[in-house]
Structures are given as C-alpha cells and as structure tokens.
Amino acid sequence: MNRLVIVSNRVADLRSNSQSGGLAVGLADALRARGGIWFGWDGTTSDDLAAPTVDDIGPVRTIAAPLTETDYNEYYVGFANSVLWPLFHYRLDLVDYRTEFHDGYMRVNERLAETLLSELRADDVIWVHDYHLIPFAACLRALGCRQRIGFFLHIPFPPPDLLTATPNHVALVEALLEYDVVGLQTSSDAANLKRYLAEQLGREVGEDGRVDVGGRSVLVGRFPIGIDAAAFAEMARLPSSDVELDTLRQRILGRKQIIGVDRLDYSKGLPERLSAFERLLSRHPELERAVSLLQIAPPTREDVSAYPTIRKELEGMTGSINGRFADINWTPVRYIHRAVPRERLASLFRASQVGLVTPLRDGMNLVAKEYVAAQDPDDPGVLVLSQFAGAAEELEEALIVNPYDADDVADRLYEALTMPLDERSDRHAALHRRILHQDARAWLEGFLARLDEADAAEAVCRPIPRTERLLPRAAER
Numbered sequence: 001m002n003r004l005v006i007v008s009n010r011v012a013d014l015r016s017n018s019q020s021g022g023l024a025v026g027l028a029d030a031l032r033a034r035g036g037i038w039f040g041w042d043g044t045t046s047d048d049l050a051a052p053t054v055d056d057i058g059p060v061r062t063i064a065a066p067l068t069e070t071d072y073n074e075y076y077v078g079f080a081n082s083v084l085w086p087l088f089h090y091r092l093d094l095v096d097y098r099t100e101f102h103d104g105y106m107r108v109n110e111r112l113a114e115t116l117l118s119e120l121r122a123d124d125v126i127w128v129h130d131y132h133l134i135p136f137a138a139c140l141r142a143l144g145c146r147q148r149i150g151f152f153l154h155i156p157f158p159p160p161d162l163l164t165a166t167p168n169h170v171a172l173v174e175a176l177l178e179y180d181v182v183g184l185q186t187s188s189d190a191a192n193l194k195r196y197l198a199e200q201l202g203r204e205v206g207e208d209g210r211v212d213v214g215g216r217s218v219l220v221g222r223f224p225i226g227i228d229a230a231a232f233a234e235m236a237r238l239p240s241s242d243v244e245l246d247t248l249r250q251r252i253l254g255r256k257q258i259i260g261v262d263r264l265d266y267s268k269g270l271p272e273r274l275s276a277f278e279r280l281l282s283r284h285p286e287l288e289r290a291v292s293l294l295q296i297a298p299p300t301r302e303d304v305s306a307y308p309t310i311r312k313e314l315e316g317m318t319g320s321i322n323g324r325f326a327d328i329n330w331t332p333v334r335y336i337h338r339a340v341p342r343e344r345l346a347s348l349f350r351a352s353q354v355g356l357v358t359p360l361r362d363g364m365n366l367v368a369k370e371y372v373a374a375q376d377p378d379d380p381g382v383l384v385l386s387q388f389a390g391a392a393e394e395l396e397e398a399l400i401v402n403p404y405d406a407d408d409v410a411d412r413l414y415e416a417l418t419m420p421l422d423e424r425s426d427r428h429a430a431l432h433r434r435i436l437h438q439d440a441r442a443w444l445e446g447f448l449a450r451l452d453e454a455d456a457a458e459a460v461c462r463p464i465p466r467t468e469r470l471l472p473r474a475a476e477r
C-alpha cells in the first residue's frame, strides 16, 4: 500500500493519549497502518522559518512548521477565518475581504508546499484537509508533483450566488480541480460545487460525479464524516464521580438537563439557542426549577474580531435569562466558557435528557453524533438538531428544527422533554445504527479507496511554466 501524507492546518499531537477527537485518532491509525507523514502548521509564530519540527514516531513522521506574525494575520486570521469561514457559512455580512489577506493565503500555501516537497516520494498518496489549504494541490503541481492528491472540505460549500461575492472565486474553484478527488460532507454541498462548475466554469459534471479536466478526471463526491461511535460510547459508560453526583442531585430534585457543546463560534447559533430556551421557560412555567440548560462553549479564534463580539452577546443573554428566572437553588442556564476534558463531556452527554445542536450552518457537526453515541440505550435522551447541520441529512430520526424559529425550537424541546420511553428508544436505536454504520473508519476508508483508485499517471506530470499557472504568485500579481 502506498504511503499516506496528511496535510492539514494543524498537526495532531500523536504522542498525546488525550487526542481531541475521533477524527485525529482515525487519521493517525491510517497513517500508522500505511506509514507516512502528517504535515501542517505548528500553531506558533516565529520570524525564524529555517526548519520545521520533525518528529518520527514509528512509521509516521510529523512535520510542523511555524508561521510568521504577518502570515498568521493574513493567512490564518485573515483569508481563512475572516473571508472563507464566514463566506462558506453563508455569512456574507461578516466577510472582511482584503487583497493582502488573499496574497498571504497564497504565499503560505506556496511556502508550505515547497517545505513538504523534499519529503515526498513519487508514489505517495496525499490527502489535504479543509479551507485553509484549497490551493495546496495547485502549488504542489506547479512544483512538478504528479502524485494522487485528494481534498476534503470539513465545512459547507456555499451556493454559487454566495461564492461569487468574493474576488478570486474562479481561481479558488479552479484550484480544486487540481485534486484527483474532492470530498464534501453532504449532497447539498456537492450539488453546490457541481452547480458552480457548470454555471461559472462551463464544466460538465457526469452522473458519477466525474469532471473531465483536460483529459484528467476529477471526482467530486459526498463523504459524510463520522465518529468512532463505539469508543465514544465506551468512554460515556465510564464512571465520572462529579457528573454522577450532579446527576443524583438533579434526579432527587426531579430536574432534567438540556446540553449544548460547541466551540464559541457564530455559526453554531448560540444566541438563537438561548432565545429558544427562554421562550420554552416563558411558555411553560411548569418547567421552572424543572429543567436547566448546560452550555459548554470553549473559546476559539479570539484574534478574529467577530468572536469577542459573540462572546459578549452570549454572556449578556445568559445573565439576562438567569436574572429573570433563577431561584435560590436553581440556575436555568449554566454556561462554561472553557474546554472540558473529553471523558467528562461523554459522561455529561449521557447524563443529559436532551442534546441541543442548533447551528445556523455546519459542515457536519460531530457533537450531534457524539450525543447519540453516549446515550444509555435503555433510557436514551433525545437529539434536537438544526436542519442546517450537515448531520441532519443522515440523522432523520432526531427532532429536526429551524434554529432561526425560537417557537419551533421551544416546541421541539418541550416534545423532547416529555417524550415517552418507547418513542425515545425507537428514535435512538435508528440514530445509533446510522452513526455506527457511517463511522470515522467508514469515512476514512471510503475516501481513501476513491483516492487510491485515481489514476496517478493521468495527473499533471510536468512543472507548469509560471505563465500557465492558475494561481499567480502573490508577488507576480
């Protein structure tokens, strides 16, 4: 089997046992099985770009390179998180486009490709992840690489009308055509990309998702990401004394708990979620002192200006709801703005009667799948899920809501809190079957099988003269 090279914005810490999620574990397992490299940013800034940090762990080499302060501001904070993230989450109002951001994005992609080049073997299979690195294959091809290269987009792909609102949209999508396989989370994401290719680039996409690009075939497909459901369920079953104590207290007081877990990001619909919870309490006074919302929202990307704003909004709303409804021994909203260890998260999911997952837009949303995996099959909780999460395409037996409609969310929350055991069990069994079937391994093996099939000989096999490059170097523009 050919060696695997994973390229992602951040390199996972393969020496730590407490991996942040099933995704990193799954990718690390695939790397160990095939041998290979995990390459990306080391998370630091430095003016000394001389040598990246190389760590050999058995058959796997991790290579992590720093960014300069300017690169961090233009590539990471700028183009990736102030242009592509909001744009791909349908938030044109939050896009902060600047030419220097795009230049920085191209510069970093080119430099990272040059750094990786000397490590590559002719028969490697390369798998690039996410919106930070869309032009990475184009940069490698420009350096003469002819290996199979695949790309997976973890976030949504927007409809063409939205995408065309940003300059460079043509170059961005043409850069995707330098890959052999382009994977998206849902069929609507895949349909959006295919529509763009047809309408804006006049490219015909076959029924089988194949696009012919100058005699080369690019596969555009749906590869819904999953979790290691069995391992997460196991973790949720482990005793956690503080969670058990809290559960006992809730049970004695006859209280139920709704849980939300999200990075504090505007795409996750947190203010809308709090409004819906407030609506639930106003419409059902009998639920006062009988239900609470536990919202865990660790900080993220605080250097991007939209993020401190949403944090303040959330703190204000939490204070206002608690001020209005709280009683001496009941706090309606418990809000934790810190990361919670993964094991405790799993126990908390199991101890909560409702999992509330209401993003305004989300590529997949793994929390929805983790909540289902963590439930006790004999007394499962109910998942309330946004229609705008990619997961809604698969998890049909959840209570599906429109996160913009506070009344709808409040009604479904009430339904979830009062649902009889029979119905909860039926819905959970169906959801559980789905997440076990489409788990992290199925996703990984499904994508790599398609990439392994790609005919490397058809790939671009010569250095492209600068004048022919789809993506001009920043300095040449």
Ligand code: GDG
Residues within 6 Å of the ligand: 020, 021, 022, 023, 154, 155, 225, 261, 262, 263, 296, 298, 338, 339, 340, 341, 342, 343, 345, 362, 363, 364, 365, 366, 367, 368, 370
């Ligand atoms: C992107 C896409 C897509 C959260 N808080 C804590 C914590 N988490 C963990 C969750 C889950 C992960 O982080 C979040 O994954 P999501 O899928 O929900 O969302 P994004 O971070 O936005 O991920 C998304 C995903 O990529 C994969 O393709 O599904 O649509 O946006 O695993 O449990 N983990 C710990 N403490 C926390 O406080 N330990």
